[in-house]
Amino acid sequence: MKVKVVTRILEANERIALENRRLFDNAGLYVINLMSGPGAGKTSVLEKTLALKTGLRIGVIEGDIAGSDDAERIEKHGAPVIQINTGGACHLDANMIYEVLQDLPLQDLDLLFIENVGNLVCPAEFKVGEDIKVMVLSIAEGHDKPLKYPLMFQESSALLLNKIDLAPYLDVDMNKIKKDALSLNPDLKIFEVSCKTGEGLSAWTDWLKEKALRS
Amino acid sequence: MHELSIAQNVLDIVSEQCTRSGHTKIDSVNLRIGRASGIMPDALIFAFNAIKPDSIARDALLNIEEVPVTGLCNDCASSFIVQEEYILNCPVCKGSSFQITSGRELDIIDMEVS
Numbered sequence: 001m002k003v004k005v006v007t008r009i010l011e012a013n014e015r016i017a018l019e020n021r022r023l024f025d026n027a028g029l030y031v032i033n034l035m036s037g038p039g040a041g042k043t044s045v046l047e048k049t050l051a052l053k054t055g056l057r058i059g060v061i062e063g064d065i066a067g068s069d070d071a072e073r074i075e076k077h078g079a080p081v082i083q084i085n086t087g088g089a090c091h092l093d094a095n096m097i098y099e100v101l102q103d104l105p106l107q108d109l110d111l112l113f114i115e116n117v118g119n120l121v122c123p124a125e126f127k128v129g130e131d132i133k134v135m136v137l138s139i140a141e142g143h144d145k146p147l148k149y150p151l152m153f154q155e156s157s158a159l160l161l162n163k164i165d166l167a168p169y170l171d172v173d174m175n176k177i178k179k180d181a182l183s184l185n186p187d188l189k190i191f192e193v194s195c196k197t198g199e200g201l202s203a204w205t206d207w208l209k210e211k212a213l214r215s
Numbered sequence: 216m217h218e219l220s221i222a223q224n225v226l227d228i229v230s231e232q233c234t235r236s237g238h239t240k241i242d243s244v245n246l247r248i249g250r251a252s253g254i255m256p257d258a259l260i261f262a263f264n265a266i267k268p269d270s271i272a273r274d275a276l277l278n279i280e281e282v283p284v285t286g287l288c289n290d291c292a293s294s295f296i297v298q299e300e301y302i303l304n305c306p307v308c309k310g311s312s313f314q315i316t317s318g319r320e321l322d323i324i325d326m327e328v329s
Binding site: 001002004005007009010012089090091093121122125150151184186 | 253
């Protein structure tokens with residue numbers, strides 16, 4: 001016999017994402033899902049953001065397939081941090097976040113970064129309960145990335161174009177990256193930054209403060 | 216890339232519904248998958264077949280209906296259908312401001328049980 005099911009396969013994930021969102025809202029917490037390919041500089045962006053003393057109380061959830069290097073780097077800046085190892089999964093999902101929330105002092109934070117697994121494909125597909133998605137692209141990855149991985153750019157509210165200090169050594173067309181990214185997402189806010197020299201980072205933290213404090 | 220975890224979700228959902236309706240065996244499962252959902256149907260079928268042997272869906276066939284990507288352009292008001300997985304521009308006026316109206320589905324429709 002035929003049985004109607006009519007269930008959205010990702011419904012369970014979305015239900016938990018909504019529950020996470022409720023917990024974040026209750027704590028007055030602004031949450032950013034930080035995404036990029038491996039090595040673009042997500043953890044460096046977080047280290048620099050913490051070092052710039054924004055006045056925001058920032059917590060971090062680190063997602064990686066294995067290892068705790070990133071959490072150790074963040075811990076040195078005195079921020080509450082939890083490491084999640086996905087053991088192979090290419091992205092964080094809402095339940096992985098829900099499971100660790102009791103280990104973070106949500107009420108004492110203004111801003112929570114969820115550093116997703118380094119991957120330009122899957123992280124954009126799964127809601128975790130965030131307010132916005134932000135992505136990092138290093139210019140060393142090449143100017144073809146927006147058109148090759150459009151969903152990441154379409155889903156993000158801001159793009160940090162990192163490692164601009166390398167521009168003299170690379171055959172990369174930064175204007176093409178910006179033009180293609182904006183054609184995919186006209187509302188995308190783009191910051192050109194270098195975590196090595198510190199260039200451009202204060203514009204990013206100013207924007208961040210405005211977002212987090214307005215929530 | 217994440218077809219295995221999607222396949223596990225499908226198996227969990229249909230197994231629970233099958234048991235709840237008092238049946239013991241799933242013969243087939245019908246899904247509707249949008250072309251812009253980020254899921255490859257062949258990889259999903261492969262993953263489902265790999266994890267089903269120890270379940271009440273061990274003999275189940277997974278049938279997938281693919282849904283094309285359709286959109287509505289905010290600039291020229293055209294409705295359009297494309298065969299691509301991702302759309303970069305409105306195919307009529309090339310504008311970049313549009314809404315996807317279908318193509319991101321990831322739904323279980325029904326199943327045959329006995």
